Amino acid sequence: MMSLTFKAPRRVGFDTALAHVLPSAHMRMMRELMAAERGSKAKPTANETLCWLRLNMPRAALRLEDLLHPAD
Numbered sequence: 001m002m003s004l005t006f007k008a009p010r011r012v013g014f015d016t017a018l019a020h021v022l023p024s025a026h027m028r029m030m031r032e033l034m035a036a037e038r039g040s041k042a043k044p045t046a047n048e049t050l051c052w053l054r055l056n057m058p059r060a061a062l063r064l065e066d067l068l069h070p071a072d
Contacts, residue, residue, distance in 0.1 A: 013068075014046040014049075014068070017064055017067040017068050018049070018064060020067060021060050021063045021064045021067065022057075022060055026057075026060075030049075030052070030053070030056075030057070033052075033056070034048070034049070034052055037052075050064070050065075
């Protein structure tokens with residue numbers, strides 16, 4: 001499994017890891033569903049995204065957490 005090391009701000013690192021986990025079609029679908037649930041087009045926080053993934057795409061959430069925290 002690949003692990004990522006980031007020297008960028010946290011959000012950039014989170015977005016990069018998320019892009020490694022979800023293909024662009026799934027990413028687009030996730031953003032559309034989150035916007036519909038929230039009633040807002042504003043970009044969700046990393047915590048909101050991870051919570052949403054844990055509920056709706058648990059395997060993707062586990063893969064993302066493995067990339068972000070490989071030692072755990």
